[in-house]
Amino acid sequence: MPASSELPPQYDPSAVEARLYRTWLERGAFAPTAGPGREPYVIVIPPPNVTGVLHMGHGLNNTIQDVLIRFERARGRETLWLPGTDHAGIATQNVVERLIAKEGKTRFDLGREAFVERVWAFVRDTGNTILEQLKQIGASCDWTRTRFTLDPAYTRAVREVFVRLWEEQLIYRGHRVIHWCPRCLTALSDEEAEFHETSGNLYYIRYPLADGSGHITVATTRPETLLGDTAIVVHPEDPRGAPFIGKRVKLPITGIEIPVLADEAVDKEFGTGFVKVTPAHDANDFEIGLRHGLAMPLIMRENGTMGDDDGRADRRSGGRDGATTDGPTDRPTARVPKDLVGVDRFEARKKIVKQLEAVGLLAKVESHQHAVRRCYRCDSIVEPRLSDQWFVKMKPLAEPVLAAYRAGEITIVPERWNATFLNWMENIRDWNISRQLWWGHRIPVFTCTKCKHEWADREDKTTCPKCGGPVEQDPDVLDTWFSSWLWPFATLGWPDETADLRRYYPGHTLVTAPEILFFWVARMLMAGFHFMGRKPFTTVYLTGTVRDAQHRRMSKSLGNGIDPLDVVRLYGADALRWTLIASGSLGADVILDHNDLETTFATGRNFANKLWNIARFLLPHLPTEAIPIEAVHPKTLTLADRWMLSRTEGAIAEATGALEQFRLDEAAKRCFELAWGELADWYVETVKPRLAAGDVGARAASAVLLHSWDTALRLLHPIVPFITEELWQRLPGRRAGELLITASWPAPDRRRIDPRVEAEFGAVQQAITAIRNIRAEYRVSPKLKLAAAIRAAGPAARGVFESERETIVRLAQLESVTSDGAALQGAHAVLSDGSEVVVALTGAIDLGQECRRLSDELSRLDKQLEALAAKLANEQFISRAPADVVARERQKEQAWRTQRDALAGKLAALGCG
Ligand SMILES: [Zn+2]
Numbered sequence: 030m031p032a033s034s035e036l037p038p039q040y041d042p043s044a045v046e047a048r049l050y051r052t053w054l055e056r057g058a059f060a061p062t063a064g065p066g067r068e069p070y071v072i073v074i075p076p077p078n079v080t081g082v083l084h085m086g087h088g089l090n091n092t093i094q095d096v097l098i099r100f101e102r103a104r105g106r107e108t109l110w111l112p113g114t115d116h117a118g119i120a121t122q123n124v125v126e127r128l129i130a131k132e133g134k135t136r137f138d139l140g141r142e143a144f145v146e147r148v149w150a151f152v153r154d155t156g157n158t159i160l161e162q163l164k165q166i167g168a169s170c171d172w173t174r175t176r177f178t179l180d181p182a183y184t185r186a187v188r189e190v191f192v193r194l195w196e197e198q199l200i201y202r203g204h205r206v207i208h209w210c211p212r213c214l215t216a217l218s219d220e221e222a223e224f225h226e227t228s229g230n231l232y233y234i235r236y237p238l239a240d241g242s243g244h245i246t247v248a249t250t251r252p253e254t255l256l257g258d259t260a261i262v263v264h265p266e267d268p269r270g271a272p273f274i275g276k277r278v279k280l281p282i283t284g285i286e287i288p289v290l291a292d293e294a295v296d297k298e299f300g301t302g303f304v305k306v307t308p309a310h311d312a313n314d315f316e317i318g319l320r321h322g323l324a325m326p327l328i329m330r331e332n333g334t335m336g337d338d339d340g341r342a343d344r345r346s347g348g349r350d351g352a353t354t355d356g357p358t359d360r361p362t363a364r365v366p367k368d369l370v371g372v373d374r375f376e377a378r379k380k381i382v383k384q385l386e387a388v389g390l391l392a393k394v395e396s397h398q399h400a401v402r403r404c405y406r407c408d409s410i411v412e413p414r415l416s417d418q419w420f421v422k423m424k425p426l427a428e429p430v431l432a433a434y435r436a437g438e439i440t441i442v443p444e445r446w447n448a449t450f451l452n453w454m455e456n457i458r459d460w461n462i463s464r465q466l467w468w469g470h471r472i473p474v475f476t477c478t479k480c481k482h483e484w485a486d487r488e489d490k491t492t493c494p495k496c497g498g499p500v501e502q503d504p505d506v507l508d509t510w511f512s513s514w515l516w517p518f519a520t521l522g523w524p525d526e527t528a529d530l531r532r533y534y535p536g537h538t539l540v541t542a543p544e545i546l547f548f549w550v551a552r553m554l555m556a557g558f559h560f561m562g563r564k565p566f567t568t569v570y571l572t573g574t575v576r577d578a579q580h581r582r583m584s585k586s587l588g589n590g591i592d593p594l595d596v597v598r599l600y601g602a603d604a605l606r607w608t609l610i611a612s613g614s615l616g617a618d619v620i621l622d623h624n625d626l627e628t629t630f631a632t633g634r635n636f637a638n639k640l641w642n643i644a645r646f647l648l649p650h651l652p653t654e655a656i657p658i659e660a661v662h663p664k665t666l667t668l669a670d671r672w673m674l675s676r677t678e679g680a681i682a683e684a685t686g687a688l689e690q691f692r693l694d695e696a697a698k699r700c701f702e703l704a705w706g707e708l709a710d711w712y713v714e715t716v717k718p719r720l721a722a723g724d725v726g727a728r729a730a731s732a733v734l735l736h737s738w739d740t741a742l743r744l745l746h747p748i749v750p751f752i753t754e755e756l757w758q759r760l761p762g763r764r765a766g767e768l769l770i771t772a773s774w775p776a777p778d779r780r781r782i783d784p785r786v787e788a789e790f791g792a793v794q795q796a797i798t799a800i801r802n803i804r805a806e807y808r809v810s811p812k813l814k815l816a817a818a819i820r821a822a823g824p825a826a827r828g829v830f831e832s833e834r835e836t837i838v839r840l841a842q843l844e845s846v847t848s849d850g851a852a853l854q855g856a857h858a859v860l861s862d863g864s865e866v867v868v869a870l871t872g873a874i875d876l877g878q879e880c881r882r883l884s885d886e887l888s889r890l891d892k893q894l895e896a897l898a899a900k901l902a903n904e905q906f907i908s909r910a911p912a913d914v915v916a917r918e919r920q921k922e923q924a925w926r927t928q929r930d931a932l933a934g935k936l937a938a939l940g941c942g
């Protein structure tokens with residue numbers, strides 16, 4: 030017989046988790062297992078940034094993936110959870126730039142090659158950190174298939190995709206206003222330039238008319254851009270504009286003359302109705318500029334300082350340092366006055382406002398709430414800037430996704446994200462894919478310096494295929510999402526027709542944070558349809574956000590984060606996983622208190638301890654050999670046995686259904702109820718004497734125990750894999766080396782689900798609970814045994830109470846229970862089937878004192894009720910008080926009356942007289 034002494038008295042996760050993870054790895058338990066009838070189930074991990082460290086968001090998102098993978102693995106699917114990391118161009122480059130800044134250097138000091146080598150060194154050093162951390166929380170990824178978005182094979186896929194899109198003429202060079210980060214010195218996509226509500230100023234500036242007949246006032250939030258204005262526009266139907274259209278105004282400060290034009294794009298409601306046009310520094314103004322053939326001077330450099338710029342900074346020599354490219358200041362078109370050249374944009378704004386004020390051209394300043402775009406990587410305010418960039422035409426890529434989505438082939442859960450997704454896809458804009466960075470996939474566009482031939486190539490080229498002249502490669506790199514949008518197939522060996530690609534594409538579920546729905550998910554869908562002809566996955570599961578007790582997003586800057594590895598160290602990975610899964614429904618935010626880890630993770634830790642303790646009790650009582658439940662003669666099964674079996678089979682069906690529908694928290698709660706509530710609190714307590722008897726009844730009971738406990742461990746495994754594996758291996762009948770991780774998911778035997786049995790045993794539980802509640806309410810000493818009676822609602826109920834008399838007496842701490850309570854005075858309770866429980870309290874409590882206490886309470890309540898009734902009868906109160914206040918008072922009256930009736934009932938039952 031396996032002895033409980035095998036299990037130490039306390040559960041110590043640190044003694045178990047690392048060992049079991051090693052076992053799983055060594056036994057290849059994470060690799061997909063092919064076999065007849067095994068359908069694949071594939072999840073590709075959202076590749077974390079290669080410089081990343083695990084935070085709670087990863088913890089949540091990866092635990093969900095692991096639960097789904099372990100569930101499907103147990104169900105016999107050929108599961109693949111494919112891991113890897115993203116080179117994360119801009120983020121990683123920033124990290125290394127900060128590192129070398131500590132040495133007083135910039136990337137330009139190192140030069141492109143040395144800088145990129147430096148980044149590689151950093152990545153080789155630290156790039157595995159986050160994957161190692163994922164192992165600590167139990168992630169069962171197939172690590173043999175780990176990918177990195179800059180691997181040579183992956184690079185080949187990126188090149189292939191770029192060249193194909195080029196050949197299909199879906200990639201083009203655009204000269205237009207893009208979002209520019211003056212800190213990162215790169216263009217950003219629309220999604221990377223995030224909106225933030227900001228309180229700023231709206232400056233009203235007077236532009237004198239060239240003929241001296243007055244002035245036009247315009248409003249702007251960015252006065253420094255007036256240096257680049259090339260027109261004033263007004264709506265053609267705005268009567269305020271008519272007298273001025275066709276006239277010219279002088280730019281304040283520089284005196285350069287610009288025309289006043291009519292344009293329908295002007296918002297008549299904004300400011301004065303007149304709008305300044307800075308085509309090189311505003312996307313809308315750029316469109317206006319195109320319509321009217323306006324000049325488009327750049328008046329700011331790439332680093333955010335003021336200065337005339339021809340927009341052709343020499344990228345090839347790496348000389349993008351704004352400080353060294355003053356631009357030809359002697360050009361006739363120079364627009365930036367000498368005293369502002371080299372001045373930072375925000376400093377320049379102050380100076381210009383001061384100068385305007387001095388010459389009386391600042392009409393007024395209003396404070397103004399508006400949305401400002403900031404760089405998603407460094408938080409700098411993004412500067413709109415006219416620039417040459419590569420774009421992908423997105424409409425043709427979006428169409429097949431939209432069609433499939435509308436046909437219901439792709440599902441996003443939870444439901445609420447669907448409208449956002451659809452709106453974005455329907456209004457999709459072209460994607461700026463070039464970044465002025467060094468770390469990433471270099472754009473494979475080559476230009477002949479001799480004949481100017483320009484083409485995209487799968488191979489690096491040094492000579493022109495047309496004239497043999499020397500060639501130069503585009504210096505920019507691709508947006509990091511231009512590689513990660515290929516993740517579901519590039520990781521499987523595409524463009525080669527590999528066995529993995531055939532087997533594991535398309536995948537099934539994608540689990541990720543909603544923040545990257547557009548960055549990544551939508552684009553993966555587009556790439557999947559375009560390059561593979563099929564969707565990359567069927568369901569997109571968007572997780573909630575992890576927040577602190579004040580519901581603020583956890584962040585480094587707020588210092589309110591919780592390190593998941595701290596939780597693993599303190600309470601174990603299972604406690605972490607349990608809390609993350611059980612505390613939030615599908616897509617709901619998860620609230621964790623960073624100031625109180627103890628309480629926050631208590632449920633998970635206590636549950637692990639409880640499972641441990643259940644095992645310690647059960648192991649000595651389990652049969653030495655596995656007895657299949659089918660082998661137990663039905664005649665030897667008691668009501669409690671049949672109830673336990675019914676609840677167990679019900680739990681299988683419910684947990685399975687919940688997991689299939691991604692309601693992970695419901696699965697967790699049902700399994701918790703099975704193990705702790707039904708098995709430990711009720712069934713074990715009920716069968717203790719039978720187990721001790723050691724006869725045929727004991728054999729039946731221990732078979733039921735084994736079956737239910739085995740089932741509970743299997744069902745709980747996806748959520749708390751470590752403790753369940755540890756305990757499951759100690760069950761009788763395990764073959765050497767058998768692992769729970771690869772054991773089969775239980776199938777419910779629905780013949781055992783018996784509502785009548787559940788109702789009958791349910792009535793017994795209710796009676797016991799009612800008596801326990803009465804004991805607690807009257808503070809009866811736990812040692813004291815009471816007399817009770819149960820008046821059954823009918824003959825069937827009477828039969829059940831009679832046959833379960835022993836259980837009721839023992840679990841409710843009774844001396845006796847009779848079926849006729851007429852003679853008993855005491856507390857009573859009515860069960861849901863109408864049966865009534867009476868508990869004698871004479872001798873158990875000081876009846877006189879209890880009567881006094883209750884009648885005092887009754888008279889206090891009577892007084893309160895009287896006052897409230899008077900208030901509610903008062904016409905003035907009723908007519909003057911707000912309706913909701915009156916309604917609340919009426920509700921209060923109702924509640925007090927109910928309380929009063931209960932008290933009166935108690936007094937009568939106790940015979941207080
Ligand atoms: Zn930035």
Ligand SMILES: [Zn+2]
Pocket residue numbers: 477478479480481482493494495496497498
């Ligand atoms: Zn050539």
